[in-house]
Amino acid sequence: MTVLTRARPRTVHRARSVRNRDGWWAAFFLAPQVAALLVFLAFPLGFAVVLAFMRWDGLGQKEWVGFDNFAAQLSDPEFGLAVWNTVKLALLTVPFGLGLALLIAVALNNVKGGGFYRVLYFLPVVTSSVAVALMWQIILAGDDYGVLNASLERWFGISAPDWLGGPGWVIVAVAVVTIWSSLGLNVVIFLAGLQTIPPQIVEAARMDGAGSLRIFRSVTLPLLSPTIFFSTVVAVISSFQAFDQIYVLVDPADNEGARTIVYQVYELGFKDFRFGMSSAAALILLVLTLLVTLVQFAAQKRLVHYDS
């Protein structure tokens, strides 16, 4: 008993000491990341929040204007158009992009030696978004130089619209390019998810007489739902943040059909030198993104199955 009593505090002490040491090492290795987060995330975010309540041209004095910037943006038809275009882009890219990626992933999961195709699908992901946009510009150009329209005209006699020139089709064109460039990443994520599904369950369903479609609907989809949920959240956020490809593909200054919220933020800040207004627009985007993500998390409770 005495021995035990003595031994116990010693063990506790040693354990605490080991924990302390681990804690210090953890702090040591995390410190650079924490510093980077503070410098590159926390400070700019805080600065943007404060700036949203100010009038500032980027060079002169800052002036506190309260909620004026938010009110101005929320009543600005251009901002409304930007929000609508952003929502349209998300509605086009998320379901179609993820649906296509899921189909390809299921096909690749059943193909032996699918590594080649995986590389093929992943190539656009590692290609510079500017290069991607320039290539699609050549394909989608509305005049005789456009590869797509020239081909449609020559082979099928179809007179296709000016995809990038007018406000009507431009968001569809942007959605196609976005889907194409993010397809590989979504395929890889879905493939990883598909490979976590225990083959025994699929086999058991097959033995019970389920066909491929039934297995896909009743086994694959429910078990893949956490992955689909993750991809959906990420895809919605990234479509809300679309900018670089759009800017190169079709400058929204020339085609208002391509004006998105992030372009509005860029234009207000760096073209009009209205950094307060630009920060307010960015904060509204942040709130919108948070709201949509919250809705997605709420839906998750009913649609996502975490038990296998």
Place this chain on the structure above:
Amino acid sequence: MNRALAVLGILAVATTACSGSGGNVPGMSSGSGQVTIRWSTWGSAEDIKLYEKFTENFEKRHPDIKLKLEPVAKYEDYHPKLLAQLTSKTAPDVFFVGDDNIGKFVSAGVLTPLNDKLAGPSSKSKPEDFFEGIYGGAKKDGQIYGVPNDTNPEVLWFDKKALKDAGITEDPAALNEAGRWTMATYLDMNAKLKAAGKAGSIFWNWYGSTYSMINGFGGKVWDGGKFVATTDLKARAALQALAKGYQDKTFLSADLLPDSNGPSTQFLKHKAGFYAGGRWMIDSLKKGGELDDYDIVPFPSQTGQPMPGAVAASYLALNKDTKLPEQAYTFLTEFVSKDGQLIRLKDGGAVPSVKGAEQIVLAGGYPAHAQTFLDVRDTGFANYPEEVAVPGLTADINEHLMKVWTGKVGFDEGMTQLQKLVDGKLG
């Protein structure tokens, strides 16, 4: 404690590493006593090549100064980058500023006032060597903050063959020389060209064309710090004539023409009578046109007497934070001087901004009325200081007018919205 210090040390190193290198600040000095002057401008690789001769010449005469050009390909991307550099105190020592952005940089106080320097003994050109009208927003309260690099006066190129095909026998340049080049005559020629199945005129949608037309109608764009183009009756008549012309295809917007059948192509194929542009058109004509078919004339006026036309300009400014103000100014003054412009503009399509370098425009003898470029420059105007003081305002006005030109917005409603837009931005 030691571990805590180590963690703090790492944090400090990480923070310092993130704060940017010290080598990117204006004015750099190498160990050999030679200093580097950073300067920036926009332009294609072809445009940038024109500066090589000047740089070579300058560095030979100033072995203690090395020039480092930091170009940006697209004009639209140039000013956002410059603003970011100025905010972070990493802007070049000397930089170009466009005529639609100069006002904001002037009022922000980031440019060195140049009057004393320009008038000083080391200056290669005096303030009065540059035409008053083209200082535009670079001059505020008598103080000069940017010197015009070069200019491009907006004139009307006309196609003699297209005019002849449309049954027009009078020569616009001859009418101008006789003091009979009126707006009524010009519009009548446009109508005849339209009737002959051609376009009357091709315009780029920018202030140069729009405000030259307003001036031609005798109207005002800005008056006493107020935007009056939508309320001044003559200015409104000019805008209405433009809107009507765009909608019945008498006028074509170069911005809306496809690349494969762009404005130059249409003009070279004799499908339009007039094309509003600068001296840069010579290059396009040399590449594909019968040079003798083309000549230039200024925008017409109501009376036939010369009126001020728009002149595109850019300015060279000195960073207020430069650590090498003397060397930076040496570069600036030589760049904009007569000799500098003679070197730089020899093979380009611009018109000198300084007095005494006129031979660049006249030496080649083309077009026949090349003197018109100089006349428009001497009496013309860069974009209005009130307008360029508000960043993005000119672009917004153009963007809105495009809606009116294309009929997306009715004329009266478009004018109301335009006034509201400008007032809101001036707010």
